[in-house]
Amino acid sequence: MSLQNLSLWDxxxxxxxxxxxxxxxxxxxxxxxxxLAWAAVRTVVQLLAIGYVLGxxxxxDRWFVVLPLMVVMTLIAGFAGAQRGTRTYAxxxxxxxxxxxxxxxLVAAVGLFIVIRIHPWYExxxxxxxxxxxxxxxxxxxxxxxxxxxxxxxARRDRVDMALALGATRWEAAQEPARQAVRAGMxxxxxxxxVVGVVSLPGMMTGQVLAxxxxxxxxxxxxxxxxxxxxxxxxxxxxxxxxxxxxxFSAEHRFLASRLVERAxxxxx
Amino acid sequence: MTDIxxxxxKDIARRDPLTGQMLLQPTRFxxxxxxxxxxxGPSGSGKSVxxxxxxxxxxxxxxxxxxxxxxxxxxxxxxxxRNVAYIRQRPAIxxxxxxxxxxxxxxxxxxxxxxxxxxxxxxxxxxxGRGESFLDKRASELSGGEAQIAALIRVLQLAPEVLxxxxxxxxxxxxxxxxxxxxxxxxxxxxxxxxxxxWVSHDPAQxxxxxxxxxxxxxxxxxxxxAPFEAAPCAREIAGGxxxxxxxxxxxxxx
Numbered sequence: 001m002s003l004q005n006l007s008l009w010d011x012x013x014x015x016x017x018x019x020x021x022x023x024x025x026x027x028x029x030x031x032x033x034x035x036l037a038w039a040a041v042r043t044v045v046q047l048l049a050i051g052y053v054l055g056x057x058x059x060x061d062r063w064f065v066v067l068p069l070m071v072v073m074t075l076i077a078g079f080a081g082a083q084r085g086t087r088t089y090a091x092x093x094x095x096x097x098x099x100x101x102x103x104x105x106l107v108a109a110v111g112l113f114i115v116i117r118i119h120p121w122y123e124x125x126x127x128x129x130x131x132x133x134x135x136x137x138x139x140x141x142x143x144x145x146x147x148x149x150x151x152x153x154x155a156r157r158d159r160v161d162m163a164l165a166l167g168a169t170r171w172e173a174a175q176e177p178a179r180q181a182v183r184a185g186m187x188x189x190x191x192x193x194x195v196v197g198v199v200s201l202p203g204m205m206t207g208q209v210l211a212x213x214x215x216x217x218x219x220x221x222x223x224x225x226x227x228x229x230x231x232x233x234x235x236x237x238x239x240x241x242x243x244x245x246x247x248x249f250s251a252e253h254r255f256l257a258s259r260l261v262e263r264a265x266x267x268x269x
Numbered sequence: 270m271t272d273i274x275x276x277x278x279k280d281i282a283r284r285d286p287l288t289g290q291m292l293l294q295p296t297r298f299x300x301x302x303x304x305x306x307x308x309x310g311p312s313g314s315g316k317s318v319x320x321x322x323x324x325x326x327x328x329x330x331x332x333x334x335x336x337x338x339x340x341x342x343x344x345x346x347x348x349x350x351r352n353v354a355y356i357r358q359r360p361a362i363x364x365x366x367x368x369x370x371x372x373x374x375x376x377x378x379x380x381x382x383x384x385x386x387x388x389x390x391x392x393x394x395x396x397x398g399r400g401e402s403f404l405d406k407r408a409s410e411l412s413g414g415e416a417q418i419a420a421l422i423r424v425l426q427l428a429p430e431v432l433x434x435x436x437x438x439x440x441x442x443x444x445x446x447x448x449x450x451x452x453x454x455x456x457x458x459x460x461x462x463x464x465x466x467x468w469v470s471h472d473p474a475q476x477x478x479x480x481x482x483x484x485x486x487x488x489x490x491x492x493x494x495x496a497p498f499e500a501a502p503c504a505r506e507i508a509g510g511x512x513x514x515x516x517x518x519x520x521x522x523x524x
Contacts, residue, residue: 167379
């Protein structure tokens with residue numbers, strides 16, 4: 001079995017499908033036409049670019065090329081993770097980068113060195129796509145977690161304040177919002193794990209099968225990946241929520257509500 | 270009564286963390302056992318800022334607070350707040366029944382040594398003119414007045430030394446207001462334990478009823494007032510209120 005070659009013309013044919021979305025947008029007055037066009041262009045440009053970059057990296061195959069690429073991927077994920085939510089606080093970006101970086105790299109290391117045992121240790125064909133998949137999912141968990149935490153603290157400010165006034169420690173006062181936030185961050189991964197194989201065939205597995213790999217081996221890889229993703233997004237979410245908690249509650253058991261500002265306000269200043 | 274105040278604020282001051290504007294000018298304030306203090310002043314003059322500062326709920330920009338003559342350290346803050354209880358204008362009620370709300374404090378570390386006592390809670394409810402069924406009422410069914418009564422019982426059952434009441438009856442009907450005042454009176458008169466209260470009010474008559482020491486807050490400056498409250502400060506307060514609301518302390522703005 002060999003991979004069917006795709007010419008650029010074939011790709012252009014598929015791109016016509018985005019016209020369906022555009023037509024819907026116009027018909028339903030969704031006002032999304034411009035956004036759709038932009039998203040389509042980004043998809044094409046970003047993927048073509050990464051195709052060339054990866055081609056070059058795989059060919060060059062040196063740790064000092066692979067590692068910086070992984071750092072850049074991580075930073076982009078970290079910055080993207082801080083862009084959700086109507087409210088933000090000074091330091092949200094740092095918290096997002098730190099929690100995504102630490103959890104993804106730790107879990108990727110476990111997967112690459114202990115489970116898959118790649119050689120050499122930076123083998124780009126494994127390291128880059130696996131880190132990428134972990135980053136993508138951790139980013140979702142982290143951004144949902146931080147968003148929910150700031151939302152809960154805003155909505156429940158009275159209760160948090162009441163708990164502190166009664167003599168609650170800062171952790172006792174923040175516990176419930178933090179718990180909700182971690183839950184919110186972990187649910188997408190849990191949902192994904194519940195339907196994998198039944199409703200969705202994950203992209204990586206599909207890719208391996210298309211490339212002629214035996215489905216049974218592809219499935220084993222996919223199972224490993226799912227657990228790596230679950231672990232990293234759980235660790236990342238908990239880490240991000242705890243970092244947010246530390247920013248917004250002082251050691252004097254105070255809730256620093258004034259640090260939570262609307263995103264628009266921050267942009268104006 | 271000893272010379273050492275229960276709560277001693279030494280030159281506490283607070284600025285708006287965003288604009289840097291002075292919300293509370295450096296203020297000295299000593300609260301002795303047996304003191305019943307009332308504070309009046311226009312909206313946004315810093316009364317809430319001062320009360321929250323006394324409860325150590327907001328970061329101070331300078332000064333510090335002593336409790337029984339000892340500076341309150343970080344780790345002692347939950348314990349301090351157990352004894353110096355802050356009652357907010359808008360009560361925060363948790364989901365569940367009134368009893369669930371009254372049980373909540375006992376889940377906190379600061380109250381490990383005490384247990385919830387339903388009989389005591391019921392007798393407090395009775396003092397506020399509510400039957401024992403009040404404890405089983407759903408939080409979602411409480412009127413504004415009942416919610417404030419529940420919030421006050423939640424604090425009073427814990428027998429705090431000091432009550433900081435931040436306009437607890439500002440939006441309540443007269444009957445609920447009287448119930449709140451009655452509960453505070455009963456708490457104050459109990460036994461020989463040292464007690465003191467600070468009551469922020471818009472109502473000069475209530476301030477007279479609930480205090481023997483009168484202070485005014487104006488643009489972040491707290492002043493001792495020699496004469497008892499008259500009708501006049503009330504009129505001034507209304508006149509000053511509109512102009513002063515924009516320079517609020519951030520506490521009331523977000524409510």
